[in-house]
Amino acid sequence: DPGDSVTIADVQRAADNLAIAVRDVVRKVTESPELKVAALKLAASSVTAAQVIVTQQAATLQATLDALAREVAAVTAQQQSKLKTH
Numbered sequence: 001d002p003g004d005s006v007t008i009a010d011v012q013r014a015a016d017n018l019a020i021a022v023r024d025v026v027r028k029v030t031e032s033p034e035l036k037v038a039a040l041k042l043a044a045s046s047v048t049a050a051q052v053i054v055t056q057q058a059a060t061l062q063a064t065l066d067a068l069a070r071e072v073a074a075v076t077a078q079q080q081s082k083l084k085t086h
């Protein structure tokens with residue numbers, strides 16, 4: 001439907017509106033001690049959440065690498081066994 005299409009001008013307007021909104025929020029946060037505290041708490045929570053995600057992903061990646069190493073070792077042992085019998 002042509003009415004559903006987005007033009008470059010639409011994207012530019014949205015980007016401009018977002019920039020204005022971000023600027024207004026930053027101004028309000030810098031002017032209000034309560035908002036500064038809330039923003040710092042949010043940032044600290046975000047950092048903590050990111051650390052948890054990275055830790056979880058690292059554990060998953062390590063488990064995957066360990067499984068792949070076992071598979072490579074098994075295939076290598078099979079190939080070496082075949083070479084010895086031939």
